[in-house]
Structure formats: C-alpha cells, structure tokens
Amino acid sequence: MAGLNRRSFLATAGGTCALALCPFTSLLTPASAQENLPEARVTPHPALHWEKQSGRRIKCTLCPRECLVDDRERGYCGVRENRGGDYFTLVWGNPCTLNIDPVEKKPLNHFLPGTKIFSLATVGCNVNCKFCQNWQISQVRPEQERSYDASPQKIIEMAKQSGSPAIASTYTEPVVFYEYVKDIGRIALQQGLKNVIISNGYIQEKPLLELLPYLSAVKIDLKAFTERFYKEIVGGELKPVLDTLERLVKAGMWTELVYLVIPTQNDDAAEIRSMCRWVGEKLGRDVPVHFTRFHPEYMLKTLPPTPVATLEQAREIALAEGLHYAYVGNVPGHPGEHTYCPSCQAVVIHRSGFRVELDGFAHGACKKCRQKIPGVWV
Amino acid sequence: MDRRDFIKGAVGAAGLFFASRYTRALPVEVSVTLVRDPACVNRGVVDVPRAGMLLDRLLREHFNAANPVEILRTLFSPRDRIGIKVNCLSGRRMSTHVELVDALVQRLIQAGVPPRNLLIWDRLNSELREAGFTLNAWGKPVACAGCNGLGYESELTMHRSIGSLFGKPVTELCTIQINVPVLKDHGVVGLTLGMKNFFGAIHNPNKYHPNGGDPYVADLYSHPDIGGKVRLTIVDALEVQPEGGPPFQPNWCMDYGGMMTSADPVALDRVGWKLIEDLRAQKGLPTLAEAKREPKYIHTAALLGLGEDEVASIRFREV
Numbered sequence: 065m066a067g068l069n070r071r072s073f074l075a076t077a078g079g080t081c082a083l084a085l086c087p088f089t090s091l092l093t094p095a096s097a098q099e100n101l102p103e104a105r106v107t108p109h110p111a112l113h114w115e116k117q118s119g120r121r122i123k124c125t126l127c128p129r130e131c132l133v134d135d136r137e138r139g140y141c142g143v144r145e146n147r148g149g150d151y152f153t154l155v156w157g158n159p160c161t162l163n164i165d166p167v168e169k170k171p172l173n174h175f176l177p178g179t180k181i182f183s184l185a186t187v188g189c190n191v192n193c194k195f196c197q198n199w200q201i202s203q204v205r206p207e208q209e210r211s212y213d214a215s216p217q218k219i220i221e222m223a224k225q226s227g228s229p230a231i232a233s234t235y236t237e238p239v240v241f242y243e244y245v246k247d248i249g250r251i252a253l254q255q256g257l258k259n260v261i262i263s264n265g266y267i268q269e270k271p272l273l274e275l276l277p278y279l280s281a282v283k284i285d286l287k288a289f290t291e292r293f294y295k296e297i298v299g300g301e302l303k304p305v306l307d308t309l310e311r312l313v314k315a316g317m318w319t320e321l322v323y324l325v326i327p328t329q330n331d332d333a334a335e336i337r338s339m340c341r342w343v344g345e346k347l348g349r350d351v352p353v354h355f356t357r358f359h360p361e362y363m364l365k366t367l368p369p370t371p372v373a374t375l376e377q378a379r380e381i382a383l384a385e386g387l388h389y390a391y392v393g394n395v396p397g398h399p400g401e402h403t404y405c406p407s408c409q410a411v412v413i414h415r416s417g418f419r420v421e422l423d424g425f426a427h428g429a430c431k432k433c434r435q436k437i438p439g440v441w442v
Numbered sequence: 443m444d445r446r447d448f449i450k451g452a453v454g455a456a457g458l459f460f461a462s463r464y465t466r467a468l469p470v471e472v473s474v475t476l477v478r479d480p481a482c483v484n485r486g487v488v489d490v491p492r493a494g495m496l497l498d499r500l501l502r503e504h505f506n507a508a509n510p511v512e513i514l515r516t517l518f519s520p521r522d523r524i525g526i527k528v529n530c531l532s533g534r535r536m537s538t539h540v541e542l543v544d545a546l547v548q549r550l551i552q553a554g555v556p557p558r559n560l561l562i563w564d565r566l567n568s569e570l571r572e573a574g575f576t577l578n579a580w581g582k583p584v585a586c587a588g589c590n591g592l593g594y595e596s597e598l599t600m601h602r603s604i605g606s607l608f609g610k611p612v613t614e615l616c617t618i619q620i621n622v623p624v625l626k627d628h629g630v631v632g633l634t635l636g637m638k639n640f641f642g643a644i645h646n647p648n649k650y651h652p653n654g655g656d657p658y659v660a661d662l663y664s665h666p667d668i669g670g671k672v673r674l675t676i677v678d679a680l681e682v683q684p685e686g687g688p689p690f691q692p693n694w695c696m697d698y699g700g701m702m703t704s705a706d707p708v709a710l711d712r713v714g715w716k717l718i719e720d721l722r723a724q725k726g727l728p729t730l731a732e733a734k735r736e737p738k739y740i741h742t743a744a745l746l747g748l749g750e751d752e753v754a755s756i757r758f759r760e761v
Contacts, residue, residue, distance in 0.1 A: 135689035141648070362598070
C-alpha cells in the first residue's frame with residue numbers, strides 16, 4: 065500500500081500494552097528481520113487442496129468456505145488464484161513480515177517459555193474480522209504490500225541464525241499460506257527446529273490432518289462462541305473451528321486457545337461459561353485458555369478497550385468450570401499472566417509482559433509439589 | 443435543448459440518482475438506450491470506424507442531440523479530471539474493448555477535455571496490459587494505469603457494509619468517472635455490469651462476493667466517491683457472454699455489436715440482466731435464478747434509492 069509506513073513506525077514503538085497483537089514489533093530486534101532480503105514479485109506456486117470443475121472453474125477445498133473460483137479469479141483470501149483451470153498460491157516463499165518475538169507474544173504459555181520464536185506472515189486471510197489488529201497485511205492482496213523472497217530453507221537458516229528454537233506462522237492466517245507453512249515445517253522438523261501456527265482454525269479436515277505431521281504446536285483464536293458473532297463480525301462459521309479444535313486435541317497436538325474479549329460483542333458471562341464448559345468437556349481441562357484484551361482497531365474503532373475486570377471475570381469463570389490454565393492477556397503485569405500449579409496453586413511460571421521467570425518450574429513440573437504441567441518444554 | 447434540459451434529462455448518474463434518494467417525487471424519466479451494429483465486431487475483431495460510428499449513434503439517440511462531441515462538451519468541462527473505468531479482468535476478448543475506449547477518448551479530446559486530464563484505469567496494470575491497453579503514467583496525456591500502480595488511500599473507508607481502501611482514481615486523481623463496463627454473466631454474483639465494475643476500485647473485492655455480492659455491490663456504488671462521481675456509463679456490449687463468466691469462454695462469448703447507456707445505474711444493470719436472460723433462454727440455459735445466482739444486488743440498489751429496477755418503469759429503446 066502506497067504511503068503506508070506502519071511497519072517502520074511500529075518497529076520502534078514497542079512497549080505498549082498492545083504489543084502482543086502487533087506483527088510489526090519485536091522486543092528483541094529493533095528492526096525487522098527481512099531487511100536484507102530481496103523484494104519478491106508475485107509468482108504462482110502450485111496450490112494444494114482444490115478440485116477441478118467444469119469450464120476451467122475450480123473449487124478450493126482448503127477452508128470451509130469452499131470458494132468457487134473462475135479462471136483469472138481469486139478466492140476470498142485474495143492469495144490463491146485460478147490460472148487456466150489450475151490453482152496456485154501467490155504467496156509461497158513471499159513473507160511480508162519477519163520478526164523474532166518472545167514466544168509469549170503468540171501467546172503460547174506452555175511452549176518453550178522464555179524463548180524467542182522466529183515469526184513470519186504472508187499477506188491474506190480467509191476471514192475478515194472487524195477487529196483485526198493486522199488488517200493492513202491480512203486483508204490485502206499480494207500486489208498491495210511489499211513482500212520478500214525467502215524460500216523455506218532460507219527461513220530455516222534465518223531462524224537458526226537468530227537463535228530461535230521454533231518458527232511461527234502468525235500475524236495473518238497461516239491457512240492461506242498452507243503450502244509454505246508445510247514446506248517450512250518439513251525442513252524445520254528435520255533440522256531440529258519446532259514449527260507452530262497461530263491460526264483461526266478455519267480449515268477443512270483433510271488439509272489439517274495432512275499438515276499436523278509438520279507442526280509442533282498450535283494456537284487457535286476462538287473468536288466467540290456464537291454463530292452470530294462468526295457470521296456478523298468474523299465473516300466465517302464457528303462450527304468448523306470447533307471441529308478443528310477437537311481434531312487437534314484428538315491428534316495429540318499441543319493446543320492453546322485465545323479468546324479476545326470484545327466489549328458488548330462476545331463478553332457475555334453466559335457465553336464465556338458455555339465456551340469454557342465445552343473446552344473442558346471436549347478438549348480437556350489442561351488446554352490453556354487466554355482471555356486477551358481488545359483494543360479498538362479496523363472496523364471496530366468505536367468500542368472501548370476491554371475492562372480488566374471483564375478479563376478477570378472470564379478467567380474466574382474458566383477456573384470455576386474446572387479449567388486448569390486460564391490466563392489474562394494483553395495486560396502486562398497482571399497476576400493472571402502467571403502459570404499456577406493446579407494442584408498446590410503455587411506460581412510455576414512468573415510472567416510480566418514478555419519477561420518470564422521459571423523459578424517455580426523444573427522438568428515440566430511444579431517445583432513445589434511435583435505436579436506435572438502439560439506443554440512442550442524441550 | 444439547452445444545457446439545463448440536457449443535464450436534467452440525461453446526466454443523472456452523477457447527481458440525480460443520489461439526489462433522488464431524497465427526492466423521489468422528481469419526474470426523472472428512466473430510459474435505457476441500446477444501439478447495435480452486428481457488423482461492428484467479428485469474433486473479437488472490432489471494426490474501428492464502425493465502433494466509432496456506433497458510439498456516436500448511441501450518444502445521439504440517448505441524448506437526443508445531433509452532435510456527439512457537443513453532447514460530451516455539455517457533459518464535461520475542461521477542468522474535469524476524468525477517470526475512464528474499464529473492466530480488464532478477462533484478457534483481450536471479454537474485457538472492455540480498446541477500440542471503444544479509443545473512440546471515446548478521441549471525442550472527449552475533441553470536446554475540449556485536455557488529454558492530461560484523462561485516466562484509463564482498472565485494478566491492475568497487468569490486467570490492463572493483457573486486455574490490450576498501453577500503460578501510461580498519470581500526468582502524461584491520456585494516462586492508463588492500474589490501482590496497484592496509482593495507489594490506494596491509506597485510510598480505511600467505512601460505508602454501509604463496505605470497509606475498504608479506495609483506489610486513488612476515485613478519490614484524489616479524478617473528479618468525474620466514465621464507467622465503461624462489459625456485459626456478461628458472472629459465476630458468483632450472476633451479472634457483472636455497471637455497478638459491479640467498481641469492485642475494481644477497492645483493495646479487497648474478494649471479500650465482497652459472498653451472498654451473490656448482495657448488498658456489497660449496491661453499498662459500494664452508493665458511496666459518493668463511486669456512484670456519486672459517475673457522469674456517464676457506456677456499456678461495451680460489442681461482445682457479450684451469457685454464461686461461464688467472468689472469464690472469457692470461447693464457447694459462450696458471442697458477437698453482439700452493442701453499446702448501451704443510461705443515466706440510471708440500476709436501470710442499466712436491470713436491462714443488462716434482462717438481455718443476458720434473453721440470450722440464456724435462446725441457448726436453452728436456465729435462468730440466473732434457476733442457476734442460483736440471481737443478481738439480487740440490483741434490487742438492493744433500488745431499495746437504496748440508486749435507481750429503478752422495475753422493468754415496466756424503464757423506457758428501454760433498442761435502436
């Protein structure tokens with residue numbers, strides 16, 4: 065986008081409570097990691113998960129939207145294009161942003177705490193959340209944002225150089241750069257790195273199951289617990305996301321949930337209780353749930369930031385419903401950031417913003433009572 | 443006919459239909475004019491002189507005046523910076539024909555519009571090029587460029603159901619638009635014609651195709667920077683495609699030799715829809731409703747007060 069210099073502005077604007085939401089900031093690197101990469105041109109790369117239809121039309125079967133895409137057209141995501149009856153991704157190997165983040169920024173609280181994670185995104189998304197914090201990259205097409213040329217192997221090299229033990233596809237929606245995520249994951253896991261996605265979970269079963277062998281953990285943004293919200297605010301559906309969550313847990317994939325609490329939209333206590341009850345019953349009490357603070361952005365600029373009391377109430381509901389790990393997010397210094405032992409209630413992992421202390425934690429367990437804490441620790 | 447009568451009866455799209463939202467009692471006659479010359483095009487090859495003559499005939503018939511250049515002189519002033527919105531999604535054949543745009547540009551210049559005040563534009567440079575247009579930077583005589591080259595506004599425009607970055611051709615570069623869409627079937631929204639053509643003005647058109655483009659097509663067109671700036675629409679129906687669109691499909695693309703205009707964008711789309719339905723019926727195809735892609739957004743546009751969608755209330759003339 066011509067004239068847009070948000071990236072460079074925010075690269076030096078760290079330290080705000082909105083940090084965890086923003087892809088352009090990094091506590092560890094003042095400048096973006098992509099500075100030395102060549103600029104990319106939009107080039108097609110064969111896409112996975114689609115079916116031929118009559119008249120050179122194709123049906124995309126990557127996400128539940130199942131876009132019917134005519135020749136020379138693109139799907140809803142804006143990054144997958146029909147060219148002559150074959151389907152291509154236009155963002156493979158072309159990240160628009162690369163950063164080295166604290167893993168807590170994702171947020172992943174039970175995944176290599178206190179480490180850095182090499183984070184990347186391409187443009188594009190398969191929903192259109194009215195509260196999107198990163199809409200300048202998620203809601204544009206490849207031609208509208210500067211991207212860089214970085215093969216999966218190059219990403220692995222950069223991640224290693226940064227000292228990050230893991231790579232995260234994040235900020236926008238990894239589902240729409242599925243092929244890139246998969247190729248990065250294949251090499252990363254071979255070379256001893258971990259690979260995670262920060263996703264909306266809006267993906268069909270077959271592509272999800274095919275991706276799982278290349279992933280180490282997943283964070284899903286569960287945006288609400290009503291179909292109404294998904295239809296009106298997200299432009300998607302709730303049911304497929306719930307299906308994804310169940311499939312992830314059934315497959316043994318480490319999964320954490322984020323629920324962005326938006327005043328008047330999805331902050332009803334009964335809705336949050338229903339969601340927590342569903343998590344406990346369908347996913348298990350050990351799945352962490354992060355209640356994060358909303359900040360006005362994109363098409364929901366008129367709503368206020370979430371009151372901290374609302375986040376605290378949501379966390380209390382989750383604990384009352386028996387969930388073991390409920391967090392308050394985007395409120396640096398809040399005691400709800402810590403990991404507490406569900407057995408003895410001791411602080412196992414102490415957090416303040418992205419600062420992490422592991423004094424109460426040893427060998428995947430509470431140091432005080434030896435209660436095992438689930439997660440990915442090594 | 444003096445300038446006042448002329449504009450009252452003809453211009454409409456730039457003002458009357460936006461005004462009519464609040465002044466429905468005004469006796470604005472809704473007319474749509476189609477002219478045809480089947481010899482004007484032969485399998486995509488346009489007879490340039492005949493295309494020019496057909497454009498002249500369209501202007502004369504619709505505006506009921508003798509001199510096409512004078513008609514344009516009445517519609518446009520030398521101070522106007524005019525965007526000519528073409529539709530180039532489908533390559534050389536089912537896009538706006540270069541020959542029609544060339545004829546229009548010639549007449550605009552003859553009517554006193556400085557060549558530097560003209561911009562032929564669409565979404566992408568590459569699509570313009572593939573449709574046969576020659577790119578030319580903004581500021582040069584008769585510029586031609588895509589929004590990706592000209593740029594988008596950095597601030598989001600929120601309007602009804604739309605949240606988009608508008609391309610600079612509809613915001614800061616041009617004061618007036620001439621809409622030159624093509625007439626064809628659309629596999630998702632049913633019909634792509636005048637109102638839908640402005641999906642090329644926003645950065646995220648892919649977000650607005652669900653539900654057959656309803657209400658998004660109408661909502662976008664109702665924005666003052668979009669429909670509010672359209673002073674003239676010339677439908678390129680030299681070739682039409684009643685099935686398989688929006689891409690060019692050789693088995694469905696047909697020589698039609700037509701051009702059409704109206705001051706009412708809704709009436710124009712409604713008549714275009716009817717023409718597509720007639721051609722579909724001739725070819726034994728189901729109606730767009732039966733094909734589950736009735737262009738509902740046309741009715742929504744009428745409800746918004748953008749124009750007339752009742753066929754019985756539209757004076758349609760094929761000349």
